[in-house]
Each structure stands twice: as structure tokens, then as C-alpha cells.
Amino acid sequence: MNRFIAVETDRCIGCGTCLAACSEAHRKVGLQAEPRLSLVKTSGVSAAVTCHHCEGAPCLQVCPVAAISRVDGAVYVNEQMCIGCKLCAVACPFGAIHPSGTSIAGVVGVAYDTPTFPAGMSSLLKWEIGVTTCAVKCDMCSFDPEGPHCVKACLTDALRLVDGDAAMTDASIRRRWSAQASELAMRTTSRIRRS
Amino acid sequence: MEKHMAVCPYCGAGCKINLVVENGKVVGSEALDGITNQGEVCLKGLAGYDFINDTKILVPRIYHPMIRREKGAELERVTWDEALDFTAKRLLEIKATYGPDSIMLTGSSRGPGNEANFVMQKFTRACVGTNNIDNCARTCHGPSVIGLMDTLGSGAMSVSIPEMEEASCVMLVGYNPCDSHPIVARRIVKAKEKGAKVIVCDPRAIETARIADLYLPLRNGSNLAFLNAFANVLVTEGLIDKDFIEQHTNGFEEWWKTIERYTPESVEEITGIAPDLVRQAARMYATSERSILGWGMGVTQQRQGVKAVHQLAAIACVTGQIGRRAAGVAPVRGQNNVQGSCDMGMWPSLYPGYQKVSSPETREKFATAWGVPVEQLSDHEGYKLTDLPHGVKSGEIHAFYNFGEDPLQTEPDSADMEETLKNLDLLISQDIFMTQTTALADVVFPGTSWGEHDGVFSASDRTFQRFTAAVPPKGECRHDWQIFSDLSTRMGYPMHYEDTHEIWDEVRSLCPNFYGATYERMEGVGYAQWPIPDPDKPGTPTMYLGGTFNTSDHRAILMAADYVAPTEMPDGEYPLVLCTVREVGHYSCRSMTGNCRTLALLADEPGYVHMSPADAEVRGIKDQRLVWVYSRRGKVITRASVDERINEGTVYMTYQWWIGKCNQLTMHVTDPLSGTPEDKHSACEVARIDDQMWAEKHVQTLYHDLKSRLASEAAAQDIEPVPVA
Known part of the structure; x- marks a missing residue:
């Protein structure tokens, strides 16, 4: 059985509270502060996108150092073991891996970044001097028995934890998510039409 | 671990939260079941507590009073006594030379709360003797x-x-x-x-x-x-x-x-x-x-x-x-307490509780309550905040007392505002951070931060709610109302309050519509919605029931007027409309949210100019690339966000970015009826930058220089004053 976080796009208001909750929670337990969800806004859809903890997780399969494992139905990265090769990010079909590291800017004195690449560059290609990148991804807040912080933080209950019970008992909701996921993936529809 | 009840200091929604304190430091925030937020908070409520701890991500906090002995001199840390004496003397000189209307003040619609603002307007009216008091509602609602x-x-x-x-x-x-x-x-x-x-x-x-x-x-x-x-x-x-x-x-x-x-x-x-x-x-x-x-x-x-x-x-x-x-x-309402500033009479034509300064009975009432002769209370409307640039140029305004605002960041046409502030005889800034405006001040008073003091905020829907201190004041910081009282006392109008409760009871006694909003009623997640004349009856969630208006x-x-087109229309040279907007993760001049680790991580300089795919394409601009935006007022560098939700012909920027500062581009033209700037419509052009690496480094250099300049201004506070022998 796998578990994942699903988004109801009609409820998402694009406020980013889930990203902030994710960042705060992980930073406080000594993990990377980079949010493990991204906010996607197209003309018709707003949605927080994150890991699906796939059954056949390609990220897990391609990791050359076995830093990725499955723990209690969730796909989990050991940030200390990760070597930053980004193969998992290349393999992920959802763009749910966020290569990131702790910048050394500010370690001695004022935080002063020295960019060596444009900010718009793909995170797969970014490499900053002195920064060890690791694969940052959703771990379902496995350090907290109360579950994912993003789900708890969402103001409009747009985010929902899909685990065994909910998924088994509520097939109609699953179909609804599936339809919305397709919409998000294909981006073919726009409910907003300019006159 | 302790928890202290507060109200979020960001937007006007009035969310009740608990601040979580460990070892004397605020380490987190949790939503409470308040009337407006029902146990929910947004990202600012969740992660916006960090600045209290002086993270120095953007700017340092101020812990000690400082003065410039003369115009252009370096800031110098002094004792509270010296800072207050210096300021009282300078204000009295300016008042004696140019009259009370040459002194302008602005309240703070942010962390200080209603009590601090009430004491400030009392100082303005009873001690200085002018109605030149306004607040940032002037630029918004x-x-x-x-x-x-x-x-x-x-x-x-x-x-x-x-x-x-x-x-x-x-x-x-x-x-x-x-x-x-x-x-x-x-x-x-x-x-x-x-x-x-x-x-x-x-x-x-x-x-x-x-x-x-x-x-x-x-x-x-x-x-x-x-x-x-x-x-x-x-x-x-x-x-x-x-x-x-x-x-x-x-x-x-x-x-x-x-x-x-x-x-x-x-x-x-x-x-x-x-x-x-x-x-x-x-x-x-x-x-x-x-x-x-x-x-x-x-x-x-x-x-x-x-x-x-x-x-x-x-x-x-x-x-x-x-x-x-x-x-x-x-x-x-936009800011957490902009409703409160208006409620407290931080308005050049209104006393607290929306009582008109033009009414002789109102002046009589306040004069009696405050123990001053009625002639001492000005009978005419004061200057508006947006009158400041003109007032300084024409020689009518000589001193400006800035309380917890950053006009250099938030008011239109920054270059003009900078000249205005520099041309003042006396600029007093009372803040918690060394903001761009505070860095120009002749007197710097360190107030306590939200999280370090008690008070009442007014949410946007007229809901009064109490908030409490989570941690003690840092350094020599004093509560804002103590600073105003001490200054007023030195200027010949003694004021003294024990706590915010005492101030609030004075507010209630002078404002019939607020009288029922007792501290007791607002205990915990309690609230009081004005009009609330009676302590034993509930407040007023819905106004004008049955069509009974307050006229x-x-x-x-019913009023109607003909449509008039905006002042500055796009043309060949500046073909795009520039509209300033808000973005969710930051707030006001960003001195608070920019110093919070999570919020700074989610969005940082130089911010964005949002533009339609079509407008980006004809200019050869790609998403996330740095670009120039320029208008008749100035030119700034920022990042393009090519956004399908944007209409063609218009670009949107948020006003909190210090490098991608849209107020260097906006113009100082105001609605004549309110003095509110026309921030939603001016003309600009966007141009691509070919050398993106140069541009990235340029942004970092500008940002670093600005942060370093503000940090070095603040560093004066680390040098203890030499005791007078």
C-alpha cells in the first residue's frame, strides 16, 4: 500500500501556506528547509504539487547509493546519504524532487550570495560553490506522528492525506481527484475565457 | 515551553494565534479558534513570528535610542533622557518658530496597537496642538x-x-x-x-x-x-x-x-x-x-x-x-490595524471614534477630558500623509514624526520622498527596525515589537481583539505609549499611564461607540465588534440593520459622477500600464516578513514583474529572467514572471521589494478627494537584459550594499554613550 497527498484544485487558493508549513516543520527537525511541494498556477488551475509516493517509484529504483527507501508506504530520502547526482529528479514524472542544499552565504558575516548561474536555470543544473546538494522530497513528515504538516495547515482543506482507509472507502472522491489530476497534467482546459 | 495569546500582526483578518516561547525566544505560532480565523492561519501567521528574534536576514532591530546632533552628522547612541530632551527641545523650537501646524505625524497601522496610537494622537492634539496626524489608510482604503x-x-x-x-x-x-x-x-x-x-x-x-x-x-x-x-x-x-x-x-x-x-x-x-x-x-x-x-x-x-x-x-x-x-x-482593510488607526483618530479631520475635529462640542469634550484649554485644540483639519512632499517643499512642514511606517518604501515616487525626508529640519523615526526611512532620521526611538507588548487591534470588520506580550522588551526598547508620554511630559503636557488597560479605558470613555469593548470582554479569544455602546450587550456584526444608516x-x-480616464496613459515610449499589487508571502515594507526565515526563503529580492506571455514574447523576455522596468520617474531591475493570468498591455509589481522597487516608478498623483495615490495606473516599459549573469550579480551587489548600509547605520547603537562627568 502506498500513501500520498492529494489536492482538490477548486479549493486551492494558491496562498502557499502548505509550502511555509512544510519548510518550518522540516527546518525545525534539522532537515532541508526547501519546501517539498510546489505551487503550480496555470490560467485555469492552482494546485500544490508533490510526491505521489509511487508504487514503482522510479526515484527509488535509480538511486545509485540506496539513499532512497520505502518506509511505511512513503518514499523517503536519507538527506545525509544522498550524493546529489539528481538522477532521481531526472526520473521523477511529477517533478517532485527539489534538489537543494544549505548555502554557505552568511556563515561568516552577512548573507551575500555570489550567483554563478541565472536563477531561472533548471534546478537539475544548478551548482553553487560550497553547497552540497541533496534530493529534497516529501517524506510525509514521518518524524511527526500527527502526519503531514501541509495537510494540517491548508486553510481550505484542499490538501488531503490519501491513506488506506480514505482511499478504500471513498472511490468517488478518488475518481474526482483522478479527473483533476488529468486536468493538471494535460493543462488542456481553461475555465477562464477572456471576452 | 509557554504559549502566549496574540493576534496576527499582518493583514486585517484578525487571526487569533498563540506564540510559542522556549527559553525566552519565540519559536513558533499556532492558530487559535478566533471569531474570524476559526483555528486557521495563513503562511504569514504561521511563519511570521521570526523577526521578533532579530534574525538580521534583512535589517537589524534597534535596541537603543540614537540621535544626530546636527543635520548630516553620524547617528550616535545616547541615553533615553538625552534623546527625549533633545527631541523635546527641537520640537518646541520648531513649534515656536513656525507654529504647531509645521509638525506632521503619522500613526502606525502595524504592530503597536490601538493604545499606542491613541496616546500618539493625544500627544499630537493636546501637546503639539495640531491635527496633522494621519496613517497609511491614506494610501490604501x-x-x-x-x-x-x-x-x-x-x-x-x-x-x-x-x-x-x-x-x-x-x-x-x-x-x-x-x-x-x-x-x-x-x-x-x-x-x-x-x-x-x-x-x-x-x-x-x-x-x-x-x-x-x-x-x-x-x-x-x-x-x-x-x-x-x-x-x-x-x-x-x-x-x-x-x-x-x-x-x-x-x-x-x-x-x-x-x-x-x-x-x-x-x-x-x-x-x-x-x-x-x-x-x-x-x-x-x-x-x-x-x-x-x-x-x-x-x-x-x-x-x-x-x-x-x-x-x-x-x-x-x-x-x-x-x-x-x-x-x-x-x-x-489591508494592514492588521489600519482599521484601528482610523478608529483611534489617526486622521487629520477626526478624533478617536470618528468624532469630527470641526465640531465645537467634540473639541470641548476632549479638552475637558485631557485637561487643556479648548483653544489649545486645533479647530481645522490637518495635513494628509500625502501632503508631506508638497508641505516640505513649500516650507509649511518642518518636522515629521514617523511611527512604525517606512514611507521611503511604501509611498509613491521614492526619489521625491527621499528628497522630502532629507529636507526636513527634524525627522523622528520610532520603529523596531533600521528601515530605509529610519536610516535618514535625526532621532531614532526604539519601540517594543509586536510580541513584546500588550494591546488591542481592530480587525477589518470592526472587531476589537486583545493581544499580549510573549517575551520581555529587548535592550532599552520602550513601549510606544511610554515614549510618547515621556516626550509629552518633557514638552510641558504631562502624561502617564500604568498599562494599556488604563489607556483603553480612556479610549472607551471618550468614544461612545467603543464603550462596551472592555478588556474583560476581550479576554482570551473574546472580541467586541463596534458599534458597541453597552458593556452588557453584544456588538454589531452587521451595520445598518433595517436600512438605518449613520447619516x-x-x-x-446616492452619489454619482462621470468617468474620467487615468492620469497617465501608455504611449509610444512607455507602452505598458504599471499596476502595483500585493503578494501573499510578504507584508508592507517587508521589514517584518523579510526577517522571517521561511518567508524570506519562499520569496526574496528582487521580486517580480508579472507580464502576459504576449508582452514578454515581443520583448524577447523569458520567464524568470532579470529585466529592466522603467518609467518617467526611474528604472529598476527585477525578475520577469511570464504569467498566463495577466492581461496584455499591463504589468504588475508588488511594492515590498527594495531592489525591484516599484515605487521608484510610480507617480505622486492623488485622488483630490482623498489624497490617495493613483498606484494602480501609470505608464512604463520593460526591457530584456542580455547578460543575465551580470544582472544576477548586479542584483546581489545592490541588495548587499543596501543591507550593509542599513546595518552600519544601526551599528551606532553598539557604542555605549560616555557617562557625563
């Missing part, structure tokens, strides 16, 4: 305050935030709740799920446009033409409530004389909205059981802000969509 007082008699939301989800139709004009007030957006999503219709009128396809039943993408700067056409349909299609008009309003005939000419067809070229869509929207709004009409800066920061508010009020009145539960007007004859006044 000033037109709503003025426009609604003109028409309905009170300048606030007539409904409350919880009622938003009970409405059967929510119509939003120039208001983006998902970025401005996520907690209000949550109510709109809930209303929609309960079956409410949603109408969104905005040039950008904002978040709520996605869930709207009708989306009207009106052209930038066309509000009044659109509203007049909307009103025209209400009458021509028989959608008006004749009984309500007859019994509760004045001026219908006169109003119609103007509105009659505005058929949807006649303004289609201006608004860009198909006539049929205007008709559908008017029908949906008017025929719904309970409609709420909400608006924001998209209405107010325009050339005709006040007149558009007049028309919004008229639309609610002629359809009878006001004065019932979940039917009314909702100008949702002299209790009837609403």
Missing part, C-alpha cells in the same frame, strides 16, 4: 473611509468576515483576497461550496476568477465607467428595490441623471466588457438573496477612488443588498 462616510455615514465594512460565507452572492471588484487576506478567501471558497454565486471584476485573472460564476476582465483604470454601467442596468432592467430606495435613501433622481447616460454599450470601449456580461452580472448580484459587494485597492488606488466607492455604496443601496445579515459592503437623517445618500 482612505477613499473607502471617505466615500462610505459620505454615503452611508460610517467608513467601515458593513458586514463581518464570518458573514462572507453566509452570502448567496459575493461580488469582488479590484480585490484579490487570495493574496491579500487568505482567511477571507477561505470564507469565499466555503460560500461557493454552499452554493453562493461568485462574480469577479478584475483585469487579472486572479485566483478567485477561477472559481467565479462570472468573470469580468475589465480594463485597468475603467472602474467608474463599469460601475456606472452596472448601476444603469439595475435600473433599466427593473432590478432595483424601490421600497428600500424610497424609505432609506436620498438623491435617487439626481443620481439617475448621471447614471442614465451609462448604458453598457456606451462604455464597452472603455471597460472592454461585453454589454451582455455586465447585464448578467447585474442580474446575478441584484436577484440573489444576500449579496456582499467587496473591493480592495483596485478601486481605491485610482484617480477616482472616492467616486467609485460612492457608486459601490449606491449599487448596494438601490438593490437593497445592505443592512441585512450577510448583505452589505466589504472594503477589507444625520439615517438615510443613505
